[in-house]
Amino acid sequence: MATTGLPRTTLNDLSRVTETVEMLAPRWSVWALMTISSKPLRYAEIKSHLPWLRDGQLHPRLRSLTDAGVVERTEYTPRHVTYGLTARGAELSPVLTVIAAWGDAHLEKDLVRNKTTGEMEPERIPAAQNVEDALTLISSRHATPILWTLKARGAASAKTLADEAMPGYGLPAVYKPLDRLVADGLVEATGNGDFRLSANGQALAPVFQAVSAWAGGRPLAGAGTHPLWGQSPAPSQARSAPWATTQSRLPAPTAPAAPATTPALATTHPASTAWKSSDLFSHQIPARPISPAGGPRR
Template structure:
């Protein structure tokens, strides 16, 4: 079998990719990033756009993303704080677009009645939901190392996967994550007892390539605020952390207009909130037909 798809396995690349998945995987983190992708917003402006998140859920996600260096907290006055993407966070937007595209193409959808025509058509899934559902498949522990090992080998036995993808765990530990990848439609069993990537698994190539490129970018780029040159060192606390800064208060942000799911800005793609959140969060159907399940 030809080994196509995912990038070559190297310890550094794999480690960087899994760390990036750990950054994105906590549920609703991607929704927060996409909500502030067009412009910095105050907490009171973010909250109505993510109404299903309570303060006990939204605050930790903003803190998590800020500590990771992809969101910057800027304090203009004691009660005027905004959250916006750092330069590193803006560079994540094209990566999110690639993940959303894979999810839209390969994850199952259900048929729903169209309000306009009355006919049955595939449901439309918000980009952020496609990203969250894709991350739910590839972010669990050991999932990506198994996928990368299968890409490098073409096919492999459970014993080989245990040795190369999960060193130190033993043979029995590989079966649970491997069975999950098979059930999710990313891996298939061969007639000889080996395992290989499914077509959907091979199609993850652009996803892992985009994540790998972003994850291995120089740290100097990671410290650069969005749309600016190198930041003054006194405004930073470590390569990924940001500290509050006091700046003149900005003008009130313009109301978001309806538009396509993905638009291009000088800093990269941005999602329109009306398009993101005009649909209810879809259920996760589990059916035997179609692509990988949600």
């Protein structure tokens, strides 16, 4: 993957970020990581936390995360094997916190009735689901290079995006990923034929800052100084986005859920985060994503 319109150092950064997003994006990977974030668990223990997963779904996730160096498989005996986070895997926990916070703030939620107060309020989404939903948007093919090119340029035509974010593919190839980013609410048309990041797209800055810092082996304390995503948007782009009200990909909870504990976005984070069970399992089994019209989607 390469883009021709960005400096070489930014290209290297983008390549590492894209690889990290692709490593985390396969469905259930984040759920597996967060399940073993507190302590190593045996396979049967992981399976008991994720009962809807078949062996054919969980085994590949654990194997790929182990190959990526974020999960460690420890064999004590042939019948006693545990899976836990490596040091690099533990460093991912605050990154997942940032991604979860973006998903909680910028992805649509259904309104559900609070059984205690009777008031309608946004449904509570598990942290792992917020992470997975956010990654779904930025991990689609060419999405991240397009977002980075628009961040660097401020606004660009489809032709410019094809040349700089997708060199070698030609102009027709850019429209599918670009249309998807527009439908997802991360990119918007300017009205004069160009495209720019929407307010929700600009708000991805902490996500890309955190992923970039982890991928480059840098402390998250300095993530906010990222040379590209640390820049403020132009005033014309810093507009509030409407709250999306399309159908969520998750069913409404059947019982009152524990209050969300996702921390606010910040440029400094703890070295690791131990996710509580309520962060993971406060909802029913997640469904596949749907494609509502407009707005960031689940």
